[in-house]
Amino acid sequence: MxxxxxxxxxxxxxxxxxxxxxxxxxxxxxxxxxxxxxxxxxQETATLRMKFAVDGSVPEPKSISNVNDAYCAENPLVSNKLLVGKQGELQNFAVILDEEKSKLKIPAELLKAPAATHVLDNVKCMFEPKIIVARSGQTISVKNSDNTGHNANFNFLKNPPTNFLVPAGQSKDLSLKPDLVEPTAIPIECNVHPWMKAFVIVKQHPFVGVSNADGVVEISNLPAGSGAVFRLWHEAAGAIDQVEVNGKSQKLSRGNRLELELKPGVNDLGVIKLNAKLLKAD
CATH class of the missing domain: 1.20.5 (Single alpha-helices involved in coiled-coils or other helix-helix interfaces)
Known part of the structure; x- marks a missing residue:
């Protein structure tokens, strides 16, 4: 044993x-x-980081008057078109890789979007979030957390324009076409409550960033290389021909486009300032 x-x-x-x-x-x-x-x-990858700030003073967000809904009138409503922090931090500024203008080679696997659902909620008679970043073929679920009815009018340029009612406490889904991208940020409106407005950015690739309350944008896993072209967008801005990058003037090409060389690792542009005159609150 x-x-x-x-x-x-x-x-x-x-x-x-x-x-x-x-x-x-x-x-x-x-x-x-x-x-x-x-x-x-x-294939080496890069991370792009920057902070947007306003150079100069902008008016305080205006209160919304002529509210035509008793439920919506229960809470003070303030415009969220132009949100700027105490130190000039600019929120909801989008940085979008222009895949047509860029010389970067995007791996084919990164152009195949995974299944995902993005929620656009109606909260106290305002859309939340202000900007949705989605990819071709994904789903947008419009939710209504309010005790009043809303509609969501998607003014697409490439996808079929869509407008539907969302009763109180319900939701409705919208499927984006798998082979279509939108050339710019697409407005979403509630025609029942005309002050309500959001936007959706639809691309095949994942390289889109939107600035947070601190004005910071970060886009990771970008292909490293020269000739990376990004489009800069904000609801309150029209044509932007020039910005200030860490104290130095930087011209933009037509369409608010900024060309960069992305080195492997972190590419921190620091603070990008926009002249307050370029931004319109109304």
Whole structure:
């Protein structure tokens, strides 16, 4: 019995040692294959980071008057077209990779959008969020958290224009066409409550960023390289021919386009300032 137990223990140790060796070999093979794939594609990635700020003073957001709905009138309504922080931080500024103008090579797998649903809610008679970033073929679910009816009028240029009612407490889905992109930010309006407005940006690629309350935008996993062209967009801005990047003047090409060289790793542009005269609150 003792001999048998000893043999069994030795056999167990042998099996455990063999399994560890096999696992180590397997991980080594995976690592080698991964490295070979990286070498084969030669694709390095970059992160683009910047902060938008307003140079100059802008008017305070205006209160919305002539509210034609008793439910909506229960809470003070203020315009969210131009939201600027105490230090000039500019919110809801979109940075969009222009795939047609750019020289960057976007890997084919990054042009295949995963299934996803983006929620646009009606909250206290305002759309939330202000800007939705979606990809071709994905779904937008319009939710109504209010105790009054709304409609959502999508003024698409490429996808079929869509307008539907969303009763109180309900929701309705909209499917974007898998092969269509929108050339600009598309307005979404509630015609029942004309002050309500949001936007949707629809691209095949994932390289779109929108500034937060701190004015910060970050876009990750971009292909590194020269000739990256980004379109700058804000609801309150029209044509932008010039901005200030970390204290230096930077001209933009037609269509508010900024061309950059993206180096592997983090590309921090610092603070980008817009002249307050370029922004219109109304």
């Amino acid at each position: 003792f001999v048998f137990a000893q043999q069994t223990a030795e056999h167990r140790k042998f099996l455990e040692s063999s399994m560890k060796s096999s696992v180590a070999i397997w991980f080594s093979c995976v690592l080698i294959v991964s490295c070979l794939c990286c070498v084969a594609t030669g």
